[in-house]
Amino acid sequence: MNIGYLTSDAIKYPSQDWKKVLIIGILILTSFLIVPAFLVMGYVFRAMKWSIAGVDQLPEFDEWGEMFTDGLKILVVELAYFIIPTIMIVMGMLDSMGALVASGVSGNELSFNSVFSTFGFMGGVIITGLGVAVILGVFFTIAIANMAYHDSKIQAAFRFQEILNRIRAIGWVDYII
Numbered sequence: 001m002n003i004g005y006l007t008s009d010a011i012k013y014p015s016q017d018w019k020k021v022l023i024i025g026i027l028i029l030t031s032f033l034i035v036p037a038f039l040v041m042g043y044v045f046r047a048m049k050w051s052i053a054g055v056d057q058l059p060e061f062d063e064w065g066e067m068f069t070d071g072l073k074i075l076v077v078e079l080a081y082f083i084i085p086t087i088m089i090v091m092g093m094l095d096s097m098g099a100l101v102a103s104g105v106s107g108n109e110l111s112f113n114s115v116f117s118t119f120g121f122m123g124g125v126i127i128t129g130l131g132v133a134v135i136l137g138v139f140f141t142i143a144i145a146n147m148a149y150h151d152s153k154i155q156a157a158f159r160f161q162e163i164l165n166r167i168r169a170i171g172w173v174d175y176i177i
Contacts, residue, residue, distance in 0.1 A: 020058045038071030045070045049148040070152055074144060077157040081140045088129030096122040138176070142166050 024043060031037035046059040046067060061067075143157040146166060150156035167175050 017058050023061055038068050041071035041074045042067030045074055045148060048145060052149050073152060073154055077143060077154060081136045082133060085129040085133035089126050092122040092126035139163055
């Protein structure tokens with residue numbers, strides 16, 4: 001893996017067409033309005049599809065409906081991949097805060113032991129949730145690339161054997177780096 005080439009290519013790639021960079025920048029800045037966020041995800045997905053096809057230019061800003069639909073598809077895949085770790089993290093945080101508030105409301109003195117025991121188990125749930133999210137994030141990136149390779153079919157993001165084979169072809173160390 002030639003890091004120098006990848007870095008210089010990453011810098012040259014967006015500088016090919018500043019108008020497109022400006023448009024994506026405006027979409028990112030307005031993504032709090034929700035719809036532009038899906039357009040950004042769809043455009044990044046389109047750029048991934050073009051890269052897989054060997055096109056060395058930034059994609060066009062056309063077919064906005066397709067970009068929006070692709071953005072929705074990515075959200076669906078993302079929800080499927082990250083719903084369990086998100087639930088674990090949120091439950092751990094809410095339970096920890098609830099236990100802390102309950103011990104304070106009950107008039108019990110907050111000692112190191114009570115705080116430690118409160119956060120001990122739920123902290124473990126939070127850390128486990130974060131670990132699961134990191135592991136799934138490794139697969140999620142290739143799952144989206146696999147979906148791009150298979151013409152935006154959502155099912156391709158859940159073909160775990162194909163995803164594992166693609167990661168093996170890249171090499172685990174190179175992929176993680």
